[in-house]
Amino acid sequence: MDSGRWLAPSALGPVRATLRLPGSKSITNRALILAALSDSPSLVHGVLKARDSSLAIAALRALGCTVEENGADAAITPGALPLGSAVSVDVGNSGTVMRFLPAVAALTPAAVAFDGDPRARERPVGALLSALRTLGVSIDDDGRGALPFTVHGTGSVPGGPVTLDASGSSQLVSGLLLAAPRFTNGVEVRHSGPPVPSLPHIEMTVRMLRDAGASVEAGSSDGDRPDFWRVAPGPVNLGEFTVEPDLSNAGPFLAAALVTGGSVTIRDWPENSLQAADAILDVLTRMGATVTRSATGLTVTGSGTVNGVEADLRDIPEMCLPLTSAAALAAGPSAFTGVGHTRAQETDRLAAIVKEINAMGGEVSELPDGLSIRPRPLHAPAGHAFETYDDHRMVMAAAVLGLGVPGIEVLNVATVGKTFPGFTEAWESLVRGDDS
Ligand SMILES: O=C(O)C1=C[C@@H](OP(=O)(O)O)[C@@H](O)[C@H](O)C1
């Protein structure tokens, strides 16, 4: 495959396939961090092999851990850096690495310099840095509250109560909670501000911490959305752990069943997932798909009609781009809300998808916190290519559009390797109807 350009295959009929997908980025990176904070070695199965997880592994090695990789297994032995070391961490454009590792760095007796891709320097991290300072961590930055910054670890973090505005990203909260059992006084995190997005990802953090032996409480000041979390100081032990398949990366494959009136089964779909499976399936169902479970896995079947839908995607913003493509191929208009913060993700996702779909004759416009989509006949203009803006989910969005719009040339397709290096091969198999 040309790492630059990819012709998104169009579906000649309903797609039918049974797929096995790589491990979840979010669970992999949490498991790696909890293993690094554990009292004894851990073994993680089903580790995602992608840029974001490789960056997390490299970061933990830089912080003194031993990580032995064997296929999709990783054996992690916690380690320590010599007092007074100076090391660096490349976060790439990974929100999880950028926001989960600073608190871990603070627990080492080292100066840890963080930096990343140019885009990562624009992504919100200031609220986390301020919170860590309140909890007793010394951090140098250039005054913008952004990358690059240096965490001056002393080997311990006092911890305690802290309030922050996490409306920019749920990862700002997860990044405090994950390391908090190792803080001398644990942590009490309170969110104050507009709603926190991606709450199921904080729930994932809480559940994984508890499964590793930590004591965590969550509360809500309005009796609805959680905005308070307390982690008690204490030991952590991940032990032997298996990562679930990535359900957000399953999203475009399930959307393919919806838009082609076909049927896609994802193997090993967890019964009681750590991920926001129900919210993903709810939107697909409202758009006209049927969901069934069997011993093989989870099957989504399209009816041949894609309904327009109004949906709040605040809990599942990772699904916004592929769902926007499905909505652009629907029978009626759609509106997706709750995703204003995705303007500050891998790229400005709302501006990017509006520009690319409208260049094909579409009618997508930005709402204050989302997108409005009016389906129009789409075509790939001669000489035009679909720009992906270094965003893996833009590649996935282009793939879904390509099912119904022949001739879409996708630029910089290798950027999908952030979370799914084999995406284009898996997608071509799907369209051909191969099982995996
Ligand atoms: O904690 C995590 O693993 C993630 C949380 C979410 O971030 P936001 O809260 O910034 O949306 C999600 O979009 C991201 O892909 C992964």
Ligand SMILES: C=C(OP(=O)(O)O)C(=O)O
């Ligand atoms: C927003 C995403 O990633 P990150 O972990 O870099 O925030 C994403 O995967 O859609």
